[in-house]
Amino acid sequence: MAKSVLLICFLGVSFIFGAAADQSPLQDFCVAQAGGAVLVNGLACKDPRTVQANDFSLSGLHLPANTSNAVGSKVTPVFVAQLPGLNTLGISMARIDYAPWGINPPHTHPRATEILVVLEGTLEVGFVTSNPDNRLVSKVLQKGDVFVFPQGLVHFQRNSGSMNAVAIAALSSQSPGVITVANAAFGSTPDIAMDILVKAFQVDENIVSQIQSKF
Structure with a gap:
């Protein structure tokens, strides 16, 4: 129950956090039209009259992901590609599972700042400032701790414990990109x-x- 309350509170903050990111929508919603031929900065809108509740819903984020890979982690994204109702709303999220000592390797999000909360386990996290300093800003997080990775900066996470770890990340773009x-x-x-x-x-x-x- 405590985990559910924590997650709900975190998502509420995330939606407020996302308001300053992608451009504000000019209508109630713009559900992404799969396979649309129109090329725009984002995705073309589905006819609002055909929109259903499932366009705004995604199941399964409670399920652990398979971390049996070279880096020992798995990201389960909830971007506009997975949840069409996110289109134009300027926010997305992801679940990240880590095996013991698994890492989410150094990467950037070119279009989003990220805020991460630890649901289970212990994570060492950090980001590197831009040239010329390239200063590492890092910290060890425990369950319930939150950390922010500024937009575009190289960052990482590592499970520094002997048990599996889980985190939820919110990002200030419907399509944050990953490099x-x-x-x-x-x-x-x-x-x-x-x-x-x-x-x-x-x-x-x-x-x-x-x-x-x-x-």
């Missing part, structure tokens, strides 16, 4: 030129090739 640093640098299609990566990371070609092979 995972390692995937972007070493897993792009096509590859970034070898000499660029060698100079950028100050390592030799063999190391770059080895890292690229992971992605």
